[in-house]
Structure formats: structure tokens, C-alpha cells
Amino acid sequence: MSPKASSAEKADHPGSWKAVGLARAKFMAGERIDMQGIAAELGVDRTTLFRWVGNRDQFVVSAIVSITVPTLKRIIASAKGAGGKRIADVAERYARASIEADYFRKWLESDPERALRLLTSKASPLQQHVVTVFEQLLEEEYADGEGAAPLPLPDLAYLIVRIIESFVFSDLIAGNDPDWTKAGMAVAALLRD
Known part of the structure; x- marks a missing residue:
């Protein structure tokens, strides 16, 4: 190679x-x-x-992605509800898993500027992966033609991920306590469920 x-x-x-x-x-x-x-x-x-x-940053993000993949798969497999309710449940539970992972919080607190850049920028492999997962989830939930998505699915998936990030990283961004329940409520409101 x-x-x-x-x-x-x-x-x-x-x-x-x-x-x-x-x-x-x-x-x-x-x-x-x-x-x-x-x-x-x-x-x-x-x-x-x-x-x-x-490089080291790419390596760290690869390690985080390797944790995120099985976490999201597990959450999606056990998600409750259908349509927007199911997507909001996945968003809330993913936010909760991110907030409650002590090792993740410790890393975020050790170098918050780098962490936010690595995790939330457009070039972030983690963000791209999570957006793709939510886009696939939206496709599944809107495939039956019941109800219309409020935005094109790629845009909607991106917005959902940004909502999750805003509540997971709220301590680093705005000085507020991270709150997974608000992530779920915000996604449900966006999806009108």
C-alpha cells in the first residue's frame, strides 16, 4: 500500500x-x-x-466511529414507536449514550475545541456516518408514503444530527448542561410527532 x-x-x-x-x-x-x-x-x-x-486525529475519530457503529445499531434495533416517534427515540437514546459515556465526556473536557472540530465539522467522518444512519432511518420510516418529510431526507438527517450535537455538546458550546431529553423533544417537534 x-x-x-x-x-x-x-x-x-x-x-x-x-x-x-x-x-x-x-x-x-x-x-x-x-x-x-x-x-x-x-x-x-x-x-x-x-x-x-x-494522523492522530483521524485515528481518534476512527476509534470513536468504531464505538458509535454498534451503539447506533443497538439503539435502532430496540427503538420504540414508528415514524417520527421512532426517529426521535433513536435521537434521544443516542444523545443519552453519548452524554453518559464517561470516557467520552472525559475526552471532550480534555480538549473541547479539538473535540468539537473533529466531531461536528462537515469533514468529520463521525458526523458523516451518523447523518447517513439517520438518512437511512428516515428512508425506512417514510418509505410507506405515510406522511411527508418536512425537508429533503439528506437535509433532514443533517438537521437531526445537528440537533443531537447541540444538546450533547451544550456544555462546550453554550455552557448549559447536556440534556438528551431535549434532543428527543426537539427531533419530535421537527418531525411533528
């Missing part, structure tokens, strides 16, 4: 899976993700690790 390998090629390398697994475990233990240390654990040099996972 060349040093300029695409992110898809990086993600497909078996070494990247092991590296992200180690990073995820360290992140969830509240430890700093140290590329040199993880490279040593894997028996490779830092340059090889960099080729596999990108």
Missing part, C-alpha cells in the same frame, strides 16, 4: 483493524491514544501505523 492510500484502502488493511481495536480499548479506558505506544504494541513503526490509520 502506498503512503497516499485512500481512507478506504487504509480501513481495509488488517493492521488498521487491530490498531483501531487497540485505540478503541484505550479510549474507552480513558487513556490517551498514543500512536507511538500503539505502534510498539503492534510491532510496527509509527510510519507504518500512520499509513494504516492516518
